[in-house]
Amino acid sequence: MIVVMGSRDKTYIEQVTAKVLEYGMQPHVIEGVERTVVAVVGDERGKEGLAEALESLPYVEKVLQVLKPYKLAAREVKKEDTIVEVGSAKIGGPHFCVIAGPCSVESREQILETAHLVKEAGAHMLRGGAFKPRTSPYSFQGMAKEGLELLREAGDRYGLPVVTEVMAPEQVSLVEEYADMLQVGARNMQNFALLRAVGRASKPVFLKRGMMCTINEFLMSAEYILAEGNTQVVLCERGIRTFETETRNTLDIQAVPVIQKYSHLPIVIDPSHASGHWDLVIPMARAAVAAGANGLMVEVHPHPERAVSDGPQSLKPSKFVRLMEEIRPLVAAMGKTL
Numbered sequence: 230m231i232v233v234m235g236s237r238d239k240t241y242i243e244q245v246t247a248k249v250l251e252y253g254m255q256p257h258v259i260e261g262v263e264r265t266v267v268a269v270v271g272d273e274r275g276k277e278g279l280a281e282a283l284e285s286l287p288y289v290e291k292v293l294q295v296l297k298p299y300k301l302a303a304r305e306v307k308k309e310d311t312i313v314e315v316g317s318a319k320i321g322g323p324h325f326c327v328i329a330g331p332c333s334v335e336s337r338e339q340i341l342e343t344a345h346l347v348k349e350a351g352a353h354m355l356r357g358g359a360f361k362p363r364t365s366p367y368s369f370q371g372m373a374k375e376g377l378e379l380l381r382e383a384g385d386r387y388g389l390p391v392v393t394e395v396m397a398p399e400q401v402s403l404v405e406e407y408a409d410m411l412q413v414g415a416r417n418m419q420n421f422a423l424l425r426a427v428g429r430a431s432k433p434v435f436l437k438r439g440m441m442c443t444i445n446e447f448l449m450s451a452e453y454i455l456a457e458g459n460t461q462v463v464l465c466e467r468g469i470r471t472f473e474t475e476t477r478n479t480l481d482i483q484a485v486p487v488i489q490k491y492s493h494l495p496i497v498i499d500p501s502h503a504s505g506h507w508d509l510v511i512p513m514a515r516a517a518v519a520a521g522a523n524g525l526m527v528e529v530h531p532h533p534e535r536a537v538s539d540g541p542q543s544l545k546p547s548k549f550v551r552l553m554e555e556i557r558p559l560v561a562a563m564g565k566t567l
């Protein structure tokens with residue numbers, strides 16, 4: 230439930246949070262532009278008297294039930310768009326953010342070259358995997374710590390905040406040391422121990438939609454992170470499994486307006502993993518902007534034919550320049566800034 234407050238005074242808000250704690254529930258104070266609300270989350274069984282107890286406190290305007298199963302992620306609880314700041318980059322609201330880089334960090338030369346090229350083309354953030362979730366245990370698994378160091382070096386050199394995947398709860402503290410944002414990959418979207426661990430981290434989280442998960446399940450996973458206290462969550466639609474085999478996945482473009490209707494969290498599109506083919510990436514990037522997405526995550530490699538992972542879907546730098554040129558007027562038409 231949410232408690233809508235008629236005062237921003239700490240004393241009255243504390244009376245509400247104390248009552249919530251007394252009932253064994255967790256309060257989350259959300260300061261909006263128009264109002265301050267206290268979101269009350271936890272197991273509601275046996276807490277029947279709580280709403281009445283809260284309603285009787287001073288400056289409590291109303292107590293509303295949240296209809297969606299996710300609470301902190303719901304727009305019912307927070308009307309304003311969440312804007313996630315990752316160093317110099319902003320994701321959400323009017324800010325359109327482009328995250329680009331290779332699927333995997335492969336070498337110092339490769340990541341520095343890519344960082345330079347994507348920065349020149351206008352990207353806001355650099356991506357690159359150091360821990361790779363590969364289908365085969367015999368495929369390249371990533372450069373691990375060395376990859377994190379190289380990604381950090383490249384980001385620092387070219388002034389790009391960096392995002393990279395974390396695959397297990399025990400890796401969070403290491404990845405957090407090097408990355409500006411922690412990526413939870415599609416295969417781990419329902420790894421609840423990992424979601425809780427990144428929810429306790431000090432860095433924003435980039436949560437990718439599981440390839441077999443519904444939008445509701447996606448938002449429930451975001452809720453796990455928010456419930457641990459990390460409010461900085463960016464959602465990413467990266468294609469889902471359907472009967473179609475022509476493309477690697479099917480980009481669920483409708484997820485953009487649906488998520489924006491139900492949640493205040495930013496939603497970014499990854500046209501690379503969605504399509505699996507470099508020549509579909511630019512058209513799907515245009516579609517993402519037109520659908521109202523808050524950004525893009527795009528795989529770019531200086532030599533896609535030599536990439537150790539996801540070469541077929543990676544853009545050559547010249548094509549990434551073209552992508553940026555093509556989306557620029559569309560982003561402006563959508564009333565956003567690039």
Ligand code: PEP
Binds near residue numbers: 362
């Ligand atoms: C990636 O971003 O390289 C990746 C593995 O993506 P996903 O988790 O969406 O498959």
Ligand code: MN
Binds near residue numbers: 502
């Ligand atoms: Mn990839």
